[in-house]
Amino acid sequence: MEIILAKTAGFCFGVKRAVDQVYEQLKQKKPIYTYGPIIHNEEVVKDLIDKGVAIIETEEELAALRNGVVIIRSHGVPERIITLLKENGLEYIDMTCPFVKRIHEIVSRESVHSHIVIIGNPGHPEVEGIRGWSKTPAAVIATKEEACLYDPEEYQCQNGVIPDKTGQNHPVEQSGKKSSPICIVSQTTFNYNKFQELIEIFMKKGYDINIMNTICDATRKRQAEAREIASDADIMIVVGDTQSSNSRKLYEICRQECTRTYFVQTSRDLELKVDDTVRKIGITAGASTPNNIIEEVQNYVRSIF
Numbered sequence: 532m533e534i535i536l537a538k539t540a541g542f543c544f545g546v547k548r549a550v551d552q553v554y555e556q557l558k559q560k561k562p563i564y565t566y567g568p569i570i571h572n573e574e575v576v577k578d579l580i581d582k583g584v585a586i587i588e589t590e591e592e593l594a595a596l597r598n599g600v601v602i603i604r605s606h607g608v609p610e611r612i613i614t615l616l617k618e619n620g621l622e623y624i625d626m627t628c629p630f631v632k633r634i635h636e637i638v639s640r641e642s643v644h645s646h647i648v649i650i651g652n653p654g655h656p657e658v659e660g661i662r663g664w665s666k667t668p669a670a671v672i673a674t675k676e677e678a679c680l681y682d683p684e685e686y687q688c689q690n691g692v693i694p695d696k697t698g699q700n701h702p703v704e705q706s707g708k709k710s711s712p713i714c715i716v717s718q719t720t721f722n723y724n725k726f727q728e729l730i731e732i733f734m735k736k737g738y739d740i741n742i743m744n745t746i747c748d749a750t751r752k753r754q755a756e757a758r759e760i761a762s763d764a765d766i767m768i769v770v771g772d773t774q775s776s777n778s779r780k781l782y783e784i785c786r787q788e789c790t791r792t793y794f795v796q797t798s799r800d801l802e803l804k805v806d807d808t809v810r811k812i813g814i815t816a817g818a819s820t821p822n823n824i825i826e827e828v829q830n831y832v833r834s835i836f
C-alpha cells in the first residue's frame with residue numbers, strides 16, 4: 532500500500548502571508564479585525580476568533596468602525612473599500628496577494644479603454660474585488676454558455692446608464708465604447724483547461740481581445756499534480772473547506788480521474804472503506820488548508836493499514 536501526499540498540498544504563498552500577518556498583529560494588543568474571514572477554513576478562523584480577532588462581514592459594519600486594525604485578506608477588495616478605510620482614517624493592512632493586486636492594476640488601467648471580462652465565479656470575493664477596480668461594469672463569465680451569449684453591446688452606455696447582468700444599472704460618464712477592445716482576465720484559482728475553452732469561444736467570435744492569463748501558477752501546479760496523482764490512485768482524498776473554491780475545484784479535477792475521491796474538511800469527516808484492491812491512496816489539499824490538518828488526515832490513513 533502506498534500513500535502519496537501532493538508536494539503542493541496546503542497553504543499557498545498568498546494565504547500563508549495573510550494568516551501569518553493576523554497572528555503577528557495579535558501581539559500588538561489592539562482590536563484586530565479581518566474584512567471577511569481571513570481564509571476559507573473553519574478551523575483556522577475559529578482559532579483566530581478564540582484569540583480575539585473579530586470578523587467584519589459587511590461594508591456597513593466597516594463604515595461604522597472607529598478604531599482598531601483592519602486586515603484585508605489575500606482575496607483583495609474593491610477599490611471603494613480602500614477609499615472607505617482611508618476616508619475614515621482607519622489603520623489597515625492590505626494583505627491582498629500580489630498576484631491578485633496585479634489583476635486589480637490591469638483592470639483599473641485597461642477599463643479606461645476596453646470592456647473587461649473576468650473569467651471566474653460570480654459572487655466569489657476575489658472576483659467581486661477585481662470587479663470593483665473596473666472603471667466601467669465588468670462582465671463575469673464562468674461557463675461556455677455565458678461565453679457564447681456574451682455581447683459587449685450589453686455593457687454599452689444606454690441613456691446614461693450601463694445595464695449589467697445582475698439587473699442593476701450603473702450611471703456612467705463615458706459612452707460610445709462600441710468598437711472598444713475586450714480585455715479578459717481570470718480569477719487566480721480558475722481551472723486552466725476551462726479558461727482555455729472559454730478563451731477559444733471568444734477568439735472564434737472575432738473580437739479584438741487582449742488575453743491576460745492571470746491564473747496563479749501555484750493553482751496551476753496544484754491542479755496538475757492533483758490530476759496526475761488521482762489518475763493513478765485507487766482512492767483520492769482532497770482536504771479542504773467546503774467554502775474554499777480552489778479546494779472544490781481540486782475535488783472536481785480528482786473526481787474526473789478517480790471515482791473514489793473523498794472531499795473532507797478534517798480527518799473527522801473521513802470514513803474510508805478500503806478493500807484488497809486498493810494499492811495507492813493519494814492526498815492533496817486546497818490553498819487554505821493548514822499543515823496540521825493535512826498531517827492528521829495522513830496519520831489517519833496510515834492508522835487504518
Ligand code: SF4
Nearest residue numbers: 543545628630719747
Ligand atoms: S492561490 Fe495564488 S493568487 Fe491566490 S492567494 Fe495563493 S498565491 Fe495568491
